[in-house]
Amino acid sequence: MKTQRPKLNAERMARLVEISRVLNATTNLSHLLSRIISEAAELTQAEAASILLLDPKTQQLHFKASSNEVPPEMADMAVSLDDSIAGAILTQNKPMYIKDVSKDPRWNQNVDDAIAFRTRSILGVPMHNVGQEPMGVLEALNKRGGGDFSVQDFETLSILADIAGVAVEQARLFTELQQANAELNELDQLKTDFIAIASHELRTPLSVILGYVSFLRDEAGPEMTAQFDNVLQAAVHLRTLIQDMLNLRYVDAGTTSLTRTRADLITLVRNMNLERDETAVAKEQTVHVNLPNDKLLVVVDEDVMEVIIGNLLNNAVKFTPRSGRIEIKVERQGREAWFRIKDSGIGVPEDQLERIFKRFYQVESPLRRQHEGMGLGLSIAKELVELHDGRIWAESSNKEGSEFIIALRLELPPTGLL
The missing domain is CATH 3.30.450.40 (GAF domain)
Structure with a gap:
């Protein structure tokens, strides 16, 4: 019992x-x-x-x-x-x-x-x-x-x-x-630090290589031009890989901590010296920057904004043919500051203007594509812009290149003090 x-x-x-x-x-x-x-x-x-x-x-x-x-x-x-x-x-x-x-x-x-x-x-x-x-x-x-x-x-x-x-x-x-x-956070930080250090250490010597090879190509005779073109192409490809490494730091952009300060967008763009971009110079492209005289004050993380603009420029350079032209413009639109970058490349089909901002998305077929890259640059740019409470979009005729626009809210003085 x-x-x-x-x-x-x-x-x-x-x-x-x-x-x-x-x-x-x-x-x-x-x-x-x-x-x-x-x-x-x-x-x-x-x-x-x-x-x-x-x-x-x-x-x-x-x-x-x-x-x-x-x-x-x-x-x-x-x-x-x-x-x-x-x-x-x-x-x-x-x-x-x-x-x-x-x-x-x-x-x-x-x-x-x-x-x-x-x-x-x-x-x-x-x-x-x-x-x-x-x-x-x-x-x-x-x-x-x-x-x-x-x-x-x-x-x-x-x-x-x-x-x-x-x-x-x-x-x-x-x-x-x-x-x-x-432990995972520590490993992730080590990975981030490694990528940041490695990419920084690689970019400086690569800039020298790109500049020097471009100079030698211009001075070389016809029989050597093709050889220098191969070296330039390899260096440009390496620079694309370095930029992808930098972008990997921002794959989880939603957790990125921004250090925002009041900054002049005009000064920020001017200090980036976009006209002298090594990859554009290597491809004999012209980068024209049109900046107004007035200040356009915005509250941004300046380092992150440089990543955003750098990604847009890299995208423009990548899809613009040799000797093409890239137009960069900063202007005021109402209560916003707009950054515009227009290339003379292959353009984007209208039905893909939204999809190009998705991670790893490629307009070209992955098996037949001619342009290198992981497809992270535009998606990272979009996520980082939205962290600034801004907007980003693309416009294209699919014949005369593409234009990307960033809109950021201006830091205006109080009403009555204008």
Whole structure:
């Protein structure tokens, strides 16, 4: 005949339900363990309580919390599964009540000496994880008033141990997840730093190569021109790859942190020296920049704006044929500043003017395309413009090239001060 579990009174059941809610919402392991032993001691009317957790590597138990202060050296002390009361509770996976520990050969007096406490009796129950495997032991020590622990104390401590076991495993998983995320963030930062350093170190010597080869090509005779064209083509391709590396830093543009300052868009564009772009010079293209005399103040991250404009220029250079022309213009349109860049390239079909801003999208077939690149430049530009609360769009006749426009809100003086 199966023994029926004793019924817990309504007050104790309500308390256990509330404890379960609190424990499962706690992710700090040390706070969690402290709360468990506090509740265990109070619910069973014990003089003290303690928790020992199993180390899955060494298969030994370790004291992790006690209602008495646990010395640091005690937390490192291993408790064998073979010759200890807690070990027997865990390995046999059942509650045990030792009324007089002094008569049990498995009792270790050193524990009492370490915490300055005299243990007379132990009520111990195994703690289980989600898979119902024993993972630790919850102990209540000495019934207050010198009496015996009751059957209801057994039941209460067992329920609390199961609640605690799941909560402890959850807290451990949460901690491991935090550590894994921290490691991933560190690796991601290392990747970002590497890309930034590598691309910066590569761009400077490549600019020298492009400029010098362009000069030699102009000075060379007809028989050497084709050779220098091959070198220029390879250098331009390498510069495209470097720009793609830079763009990879902004693939998750939604998480990019902007450092916005009040800046003059005219000055920003002028300082970029877009007319002297090495790739455009190598392809014998003319870059004409038309800037007004008045200031156009905007609130932007200047470094990020340079990435945006650089991507648009690279796109224009890529799709403009040798000796073609690129027009850049900055103007005021109402309460906005517009940056416009128009190329004399192959143009974009009207039905693809929106799609070209999608990541990795290529107008040309990937198997037959003639222009290098990962298809990230325009998508990154769009995401970064939108982070500035701006707009970007493209216009094209599909015959006379394409034009890309960025619209940014002007930082205007208060009404009445104009």
